[in-house]
Ligand SMILES: Nc1ncnc2c1ncn2[C@@H]1O[C@H](COP(=O)(O)OP(=O)(O)O)[C@@H](O)[C@H]1O
């Protein structure tokens with residue numbers, strides 16, 4: 444049985460189980476395929492799994508629409524949609540920051556989930572942080588093969604895409620760390636892969652999480668080949684000088700704006716404020 448057939452059989456088994464238990468509205472990551480990632484075929488077929496509710500308090504979820512994170516990411520989504528609608532912006536977005544720990548992965552995952560909510564957009568989240576890949580952790584998925592193996596020619600993208608369990612959102616994991624990410628990310632294979640991902644579906648958003656701009660050349664290599672860069676600045680983590688230096692490395696890129704993360708506003712620590 445192929446992986447796709449297995450995924451369809453699994454989805455159908457899940458549906459039957461859920462029909463037997465009508466009271467259970469939210470399924471756990473295991474049921475959504477977290478232990479056994481559900482591949483999505485590149486023809487856009489998504490297995491019909493029930494929507495997921497993330498256990499992680501830092502994730503916006505499909506059901507919880509009123510939290511501060513949800514509200515701010517909806518604003519960010521609306522900015523992205525306005526720009527794509529009037530043709531100013533293409534569909535490929537890179538999320539970066541000056542240094543580590545500023546909330547790149549947090550922002551990339553939540554933006555991808557918010558864009559994909561209610562099945563209104565097809566979204567592919569790509570983990571291109573080949574130093575500290577964490578998207579799968581935030582999305583409660585087990586580590587698996589991904590970008591690295593695709594670039595090494597060991598697997599095809601469509602065989603390693605995971606359906607996250609939120610709308611039409613797929614994840615291409617990093618697939619582990621490598622010694623020289625710059626070499627891999629600047630390779631012609633990476634350019635071909637990005638082009639393929641970008642143009643396969645005109646209306647699909649591609650959100651790419653990557654490493655910090657100031658510390659590594661990974662971002663400067665990727666930034667010019669995407670349509671827009673979202674720069675995350677976390678209060679009390681990055682210094683102004685670091686932000687200026689990081690942004691100056693991205694002069695060639697289309698930096699759309701800054702997401703100001705973790706701001707303390709009106710005495711409420713942990714608030715999330717975005718300027719775009
Ligand atoms: N607004 C926020 N409020 C609380 N915790 C946050 C916030 N943004 C990020 N974090 C947490 O800070 C840590 C670093 O965030 P992460 O997204 O992994 O940063 P990066 O990818 O830039 O290294 C993670 O534990 C993350 O969950």
Ligand SMILES: [Mg+2]
Nearest residue numbers: 547548572577
């Ligand atoms: Mg990260």
